[in-house]
Amino acid sequence: MAEKTLTRADLSEAVYREVGLSRQESATLVEAVLDLLSDTLANGESVKLSSFGSFVLRDKNGRVGRNPKTGEEVPIDPRRVLVFKPSQVLKDRIDAALSK
Amino acid sequence: MIKSELIEKLAEDHPHLYQRDVERVVNTILEEVTVALEQGNRVELRGFGAFSVRNRPARQGRNPRTGDSVAVKEKHVPFFKTGKELRERVDAINS
Numbered sequence: 001m002a003e004k005t006l007t008r009a010d011l012s013e014a015v016y017r018e019v020g021l022s023r024q025e026s027a028t029l030v031e032a033v034l035d036l037l038s039d040t041l042a043n044g045e046s047v048k049l050s051s052f053g054s055f056v057l058r059d060k061n062g063r064v065g066r067n068p069k070t071g072e073e074v075p076i077d078p079r080r081v082l083v084f085k086p087s088q089v090l091k092d093r094i095d096a097a098l099s100k
Numbered sequence: 101m102i103k104s105e106l107i108e109k110l111a112e113d114h115p116h117l118y119q120r121d122v123e124r125v126v127n128t129i130l131e132e133v134t135v136a137l138e139q140g141n142r143v144e145l146r147g148f149g150a151f152s153v154r155n156r157p158a159r160q161g162r163n164p165r166t167g168d169s170v171a172v173k174e175k176h177v178p179f180f181k182t183g184k185e186l187r188e189r190v191d192a193i194n195s
Contacts, residue, residue, distance in 0.1 A: 006136045006143040014132040019124045021117075029117075029125045032110055034148050040101050042189040048102045052130045053178070057190060080191045084149075084180030090134060091177060094153060097138035098176035 008034075041082055053086040137178055147185040154179045 008030055015026040040047055041055055048054045062078040086094075107126055111119040133143050133151055143151040153176050161172040182190070 004136075004139075004141045006132070006141060008145060010136075011129050011132055011143075011145075015125050015128050018128045019121055021121065021125075026125075029110075029114070029122075030129060032113065033106075033126060033129055034145060036106060036109060036113075038148060038186050038189065040106075041186065042192065045101055047106065049106075049130060050103055052103075052134070053180075055180075077194055079194050082149075082182045082186065082190045084151075084178075084182075086178040086180075090137075093134060094137050094178050095176050098140060098153060099174050 044080075049087075051087055051089040053084055053090055056083050056085055057081070058083055145183065147183050149183040149186060150181050152179050152181070153177065 008027070011030045012023065012027040015021060015030060016023050019026070021029065037047055037055065041057065044057060046054060046056045058081050060079050060081060063076050065074050065076040066072065067074055103126065107119065107123050110126070111117065111122045114122065136143050137151060137153050140153060142153075156175040156177060158174040159172050161170050162168065163170055
């Protein structure tokens with residue numbers, strides 16, 4: 001299958017086509033959605049989008065890591081990471097479309 | 101935050117739009133990402149992250165209760181890799 005990469009421009013185009021806002025406004029709204037998602041997550045709040053998936057924050061403990069090349073021990077600080085948990089609906093749709 | 105709260109907040113920030121249209125914007129974006137993934141495409145949103153599909157090949161699994169070996173079919177699963185900017189913002193205490 002020829003793989004294509006969609007970007008913000010494709011999402012704006014879809015909004016323009018489906019919702020009927022101007023191109024300018026469609027682009028602004030796509031950016032506003034991504035900004036609000038990012039700001040919410042940056043504030044430490046998870047986001048749940050029904051039938052799509054959840055963006056969940058996870059606090060990882062610090063641990064001793066190792067440089068795989070040199071074998072040297074390096075401390076890894078505790079950190080917070082973002083994980084996307086796809087909903088069952090999304091998983092089912094993608095698997096149905098692609099696994100034959 | 102859940103989807104309805106996201107829509108409400110966006111509608112507040114864009115008072116000249118109907119909430120109904122804001123709802124359609126959000127749903128259109130999510131549907132567009134889903135359709136792209138269904139077609140095996142990637143969605144790359146700089147600063148936010150990238151959605152892609154990962155292939156899990158068929159394998160010989162085991163029923164953990166009985167120990168019987170079972171054939172597990174090939175699977176395609178959605179995957180999200182957090183973008184650099186968002187990754188750093190989420191972990192602001194360290195970065």
